[in-house]
Amino acid sequence: MNCKEAKQHMFFLAEGEIDPGLSDAMHKHLAGCSGCNHVYEEIRQTLHTLSDRKETKADPWFAARMEQTFRELQSEPEYVVFSPAIRYLRFVPVAASFLLALYLGIHIGSEISGRHTDTNGVGAIVSEQFDDLISDQIYQRSFETFFLTNGE
C-alpha cells in the first residue's frame, strides 16, 4: 500500500468501517510512514473529539419564552386563508381593467388621430370636410383682403 491509497481509507479506518484485511494493510503502512501516521492520528483525534462533545440542551428560559409565544399566537385573530386558486384569481379583475383601459386608450387615440391619417374610413371624410372648410376660409379671407382693401 502506498501513501495515496492509505489516505483514501484513513477516515473509515478511524471510524472502524473497513474490513480486517484492509485494516491490517493500513496499520502496516502507518507503522512505516510517519507522514501518513501523523495525518491519521489527527483525523482519529478529531473524530474522537466529536464523540466526546456534550449534547446541547435548551436554555432554561426557552420553555417560558415558547409559552408566551403560543399565548400570543392564540390571541391573534384568525384570518381567512384563501386557496391558491382564489389568491391568483384576485388579479384577474385588475388585469381585465388594465386591458380595457389600454384598449380604450388606443381606440380613442386612433379616432382622434384618424382625422388626418385615415384615408378610407369616417376619419377621411371628416378630414376632407375639415380641409375644405379651412381652405375656403383662407381663400375667402384672401379675396376680401385683396379687393376690399384695395377698393378702399
Next chain:
Amino acid sequence: MNDQELIEGLKNNNQQAFRFLVERYQDLVVSTCFTFLRDRDDAHDIAQEVFIEVYKSIGRFRQDAAISTWLYRIAANKSLNFLRRHNNRWLFIPLEKLFGNEVAEKKLTEPDFTKSEDKEHEFDIRIRMMHKAIDKLPESQKTAFTLHKFNYLPYKEVAEIMETSLPAVESLIHRAKKKIQSELIRMIEKQTP
C-alpha cells in the same frame, strides 16, 4: 401523555399540549438546530420558529411518522434556510477583508497546530476543522451526515427525516465522509511543517 394524545391536544389548540410538546422536545429541537448553526442564540431563535411552524401546521400533520421525525425535519429545513440566508451575507463583507492581508484572514479561519497557545485549545480547533470540512459539503450530504454524526440518528431515521430511501442515505453519508476525509487531510498537511 403519549404522542397520539399529544397530537390530538395540539390539533384541539390545547395550551397544555403545547407546553408539554416544548418540555418534551425542546432539547431535541435546539440541539438539532445547534448542530447545523453552531451558535446557541441562533439555535434558540430557529427552534422557536420550529415550534411556531408546528403550531401553525399541526392540522396538516400526517400521523404516518413520529412527531420527533417531523420535528427533526422542520428543524433541519429551517436551519438550512437560515444558513442560506446567512451565506448570502458575503456580499456585505468589507472590501479590506476580501482584498486585504491574506495571512490575517488565514489566521481567522485555519487552525494552527504549531503554535503553543493553539495546543491549549485543541478541542476547539479540531471541532472548527471538522466544521470547515462539513461546510464544504453539498446540502443533502451535510444534512445526512450531521443528523447521523451529531444527532446520533441511525441511517433509517435519517432516511425518514429526509424522505428518501435507506440506500440513498448510505450513499450520501459515504460520499460526505470521503469529502470530509480529503478536506481534513488537506488542512492537516497544510499545517504540518
